[in-house]
Amino acid sequence: MEPLGNAVCAMGVFDGLHLGHQYLISRTLADALQRQVPAWILTFDIDPKEVLSPDESPQKLLCNEDRLHMLSQTGVDGVLVIPFTEDLAASTPDGFCTHVIKPAVTVDSMHVGENFRYGAKAQGNAKTLGEWLHSSGAALVSHELYDEGGEPITSTRIRGLLKTTKIEAAAGLLTRPFYLKGKVVEGRKVGRSIGVPTANLQTDYPAATLCDGGYAGYVDVKGVRYRGAISVGAPTTFGIFESTIEPHILDFDGDIYGEEIVVSFVEYLRPMKTFDTVEELRETIMSDINKIRKNLPL
Numbered sequence: 001m002e003p004l005g006n007a008v009c010a011m012g013v014f015d016g017l018h019l020g021h022q023y024l025i026s027r028t029l030a031d032a033l034q035r036q037v038p039a040w041i042l043t044f045d046i047d048p049k050e051v052l053s054p055d056e057s058p059q060k061l062l063c064n065e066d067r068l069h070m071l072s073q074t075g076v077d078g079v080l081v082i083p084f085t086e087d088l089a090a091s092t093p094d095g096f097c098t099h100v101i102k103p104a105v106t107v108d109s110m111h112v113g114e115n116f117r118y119g120a121k122a123q124g125n126a127k128t129l130g131e132w133l134h135s136s137g138a139a140l141v142s143h144e145l146y147d148e149g150g151e152p153i154t155s156t157r158i159r160g161l162l163k164t165t166k167i168e169a170a171a172g173l174l175t176r177p178f179y180l181k182g183k184v185v186e187g188r189k190v191g192r193s194i195g196v197p198t199a200n201l202q203t204d205y206p207a208a209t210l211c212d213g214g215y216a217g218y219v220d221v222k223g224v225r226y227r228g229a230i231s232v233g234a235p236t237t238f239g240i241f242e243s244t245i246e247p248h249i250l251d252f253d254g255d256i257y258g259e260e261i262v263v264s265f266v267e268y269l270r271p272m273k274t275f276d277t278v279e280e281l282r283e284t285i286m287s288d289i290n291k292i293r294k295n296l297p298l
Contacts, residue, residue: 003104003106004038004040004080004105005038006038007106008028008037008039008109009039009041009107009109009110010039010040011110011112012024012112012116013043014041014043014071015047015060015061016061016155016174017062017067017174018061018153018154018155018173018174019173020146020152023146024143024146025041028111029075029076031109031111037108038076038077038078039075039076040076040077040078040080041074041078041079042082042101043068044083044084045064045083045084046064047064048084051085058206059159059206059208061158061159061174061208063203063204080104080105082104089120092123092124093132094128094132096118097132097133107138108138109138109139110129110140112142112143113142113143114142114144114145126142158170159208162208163210163211165211165268167210167266167267167268177217177266178265180201180207180262180265182202182204182260183204183259183260184256184257184261185200185258186257187200187244191246194278194282196229196285196289198248199246199256199261200244200246201244201245201246210245212234212243212271213233213269213270213271213272214229214232214272214284214285215229215230215268215269216229216266217230217264218263218296219247219261219264220262220264221261222259225298226249226250227250227298228249229248229250229285229292230246230247230263230265231245231246231248232272236274237274238278248289250289267296269288270288
C-alpha cells in the first residue's frame with residue numbers, strides 16, 4: 001500500500017461507534033479541516049480481544065463488517081484497516097508506531113481517547129504515543145471520555161445496560177437501537193406448534209449479551225423491515241434450557257432458513273419465565289404482539 005501522506009488521524013477499535021466515538025471523530029474532522037489535510041481513521045480488522053483473549057468473548061456491539069462500514073460513513077477521507085495478528089499483538093509500543101503507523105501515514109496530529117492502549121500487554125498509552133509522535137514532529141490530542149449523565153460513555157457501559165434490560169438507554173448512547181445480525185437456522189419449532197412461528201437467529205460473531213426476556217423490535221429480511229416480537233433466553237416452558245434468540249416476525253410468512261436477517265431491539269417488554277401451561281405462554285405472546293402492533297410504528 002502506498003503511504004497516505006499527511007493526515008489527521010483518529011485511532012481506536014470503535015466498537016459500537018457510540019456517542020463518545022462520534023465526538024472523537026468529529027474533533028478529528030474539525031482538526032483536519034483547520035490543517036487542510038485529509039482525515040483518516042486507523043483501526044483493526046478485528047477486535048484485538050479476538051486474538052488476545054480467544055477463550056473470552058469480546059461481547060461486541062457490532063460485527064466487524066458493520067463496524068468498518070459505519071466508520072467509512074462518518075465523513076472521513078478513509079479508514080485504514082490494520083490486520084491484527086499475533087505478531088502485532090506481541091510488538092512493543094515503539095515497534096507498533098515504527099512499523100505500523102510510520103510506513104502508512106505522515107501524522108500531523110493523532111486523536112485518541114484518554115484510555116487508549118496499544119502494544120504488547122497494553123504497555124503503550126496516550127503518554128507513550130504522544131512522546132513518539134512528538135519525536136516525529138506530530139501532535140497527540142488525548143480526549144477525556146465523553147460524558148453523559150455524569151458517567152463516561154464507553155462500550156463497557158453500554159454492554160452493562162443491555163444486560164440489565166435498559167435497552168432504550170443503550171440505544172440513546174449508540175444513537176440507534178442495538179441490533180444483531182445473523183442467519184436463520186432450524187430450531188425445535190416450538191413456536192410453530194402454538195401458532196407463533198419464530199426465526200432462530202445464529203450470529204457468527206461474539207455479540208454483546210442481552211438480558212433474557214421478551215422484546216419489541218424490528219426484523220429486516222431481504223431489505224424489508226417488519227415488526228418483531230423477540231424472545232431472548234431458554235423456552236423452559238417446553239423443557240428446553242438452551243438459550244436462543246427468536247423473533248416472531250409480524251405479518252410475514254415465508255421460508256427464510258439460511259437467510260441473513262437483522263434483529264433490532266427497541267423495547268424490553270417482560271422477563272422470561274416458565275409458564276404453568278403452554279396456553280398461558282401463548283396468551284402472553286399474543287399480548288406482546290398486540291402491544292407491538294399498537295405502539296411500534298413501521
